[in-house]
Amino acid sequence: MKFVRKKENTERYVDTIFSVVNAAKADPLAINATAGCLYDEEGKLLTFKCVYDAEKTIQPAKRAAYASSPSGNADYIDTISKFVLDGRVKNHHRAIATPGGTGAIATAVTSCLDEGDTILYPQIAWGNYKVIAAEHNLRSLTYDVYDLGDLFEKIDSIDGKVFLIINSPCQNPLGQAYSYEEWKKIIGKLDSLDKEVVLLCDIAYIDYADGDPKAYFPLFDSIGDHILVLLCASCSKAFSYYGQRLGALIAVNNDEEFLDHYINLCSRLARATWSNLNNAAMINIAQVLSEHRKEYDEELLAAKKMLKERTDLFIGQAKECALELYTSCGGFFVTIAYDDNKKRDEDHQKLIDHHIYTIKVNKGIRVGLCSVPLKTVDGLAYKIKELI
Numbered sequence: 001m002k003f004v005r006k007k008e009n010t011e012r013y014v015d016t017i018f019s020v021v022n023a024a025k026a027d028p029l030a031i032n033a034t035a036g037c038l039y040d041e042e043g044k045l046l047t048f049k050c051v052y053d054a055e056k057t058i059q060p061a062k063r064a065a066y067a068s069s070p071s072g073n074a075d076y077i078d079t080i081s082k083f084v085l086d087g088r089v090k091n092h093h094r095a096i097a098t099p100g101g102t103g104a105i106a107t108a109v110t111s112c113l114d115e116g117d118t119i120l121y122p123q124i125a126w127g128n129y130k131v132i133a134a135e136h137n138l139r140s141l142t143y144d145v146y147d148l149g150d151l152f153e154k155i156d157s158i159d160g161k162v163f164l165i166i167n168s169p170c171q172n173p174l175g176q177a178y179s180y181e182e183w184k185k186i187i188g189k190l191d192s193l194d195k196e197v198v199l200l201c202d203i204a205y206i207d208y209a210d211g212d213p214k215a216y217f218p219l220f221d222s223i224g225d226h227i228l229v230l231l232c233a234s235c236s237k238a239f240s241y242y243g244q245r246l247g248a249l250i251a252v253n254n255d256e257e258f259l260d261h262y263i264n265l266c267s268r269l270a271r272a273t274w275s276n277l278n279n280a281a282m283i284n285i286a287q288v289l290s291e292h293r294k295e296y297d298e299e300l301l302a303a304k305k306m307l308k309e310r311t312d313l314f315i316g317q318a319k320e321c322a323l324e325l326y327t328s329c330g331g332f333f334v335t336i337a338y339d340d341n342k343k344r345d346e347d348h349q350k351l352i353d354h355h356i357y358t359i360k361v362n363k364g365i366r367v368g369l370c371s372v373p374l375k376t377v378d379g380l381a382y383k384i385k386e387l388i
């Protein structure tokens, strides 16, 4: 194509999600299970009161100002790191602010991988990993999240650096999560390798997980020197702050000096791409975490409870009517299982014809319970089962 760089991907970029989302919005009878955002029981995008009350206190001149550094405002980096790590990681760590979790993942990929390198991510996954991989001319390799044997085989098949993405807990779209014991095995496997390993933990949805989803973080204290852990966090989900584009990349490694160089390198990358982040958003999240933590925790707990009621109900009713779902530990989505993508396509269209809007994923149909009120979730599994 004229004007663009030689290796530019010139295939037409079609965002399949947004076309279904728009169709759902145009249908007054829609059951809209397409969204990747949490909606309240009245069908409105859920917002945390403490987040938006605090935001009102930020003066226009501060909103208008550039942030203090390409790597982010120091108080934001400090508070978000403490919030994410929760005192669980004693090993050396350093962070940079990023535009959402996506910015953190893109920074990790750009900073660690060369063209032609391999990137390993789940077979059924958030579609953007594939887009990021293609954009960087990487070789995509995928693994079955339910089978550690398959993951380890894929790791062993990689020549050179291992760059592994794990999106646990509340995996998008499956709701899958690794247990502490599974994490121990994964870290043990990575430790046993005699090559460089980058472990990217995409923890975008961790704040909505049940139990103690950060229990595995202390495992990062005893990793080998050949492992770099990159935690990619998203304020989109944690603070219902999707459009403000804020997140963080937190790097953990045994070598403090390396981390200093690494974060410096990421800062230069940031300067050369987005230059600077949303100043008001950083000020706000820092103040919510330092001054309104109790209110935030209470609101988050209520949001989690609301989501769990929906997933428990849907999963329970799916079981009753034998609607086959991938095993889920909760989160924003559940996914109907398919062996065959052709049959999935037919069923997806059938559901649309009956005003049920969902998202197609590899070998599955994703039902975004995050955007469906409980009263609509009630009976939805039966309806779907009947139609397909």
Ligand SMILES: Cc1ncc(COP(=O)(O)O)c(C=O)c1O
Pocket: 036, 099, 100, 101, 102, 103, 126, 167, 172, 202, 204, 233, 234, 235, 236, 237, 242, 246, 247
């Ligand atoms: C698995 C996963 N990771 C990361 C993200 C990043 O979100 P954001 O860039 O809005 O923080 C998303 C968003 O949908 C996601 O589903």
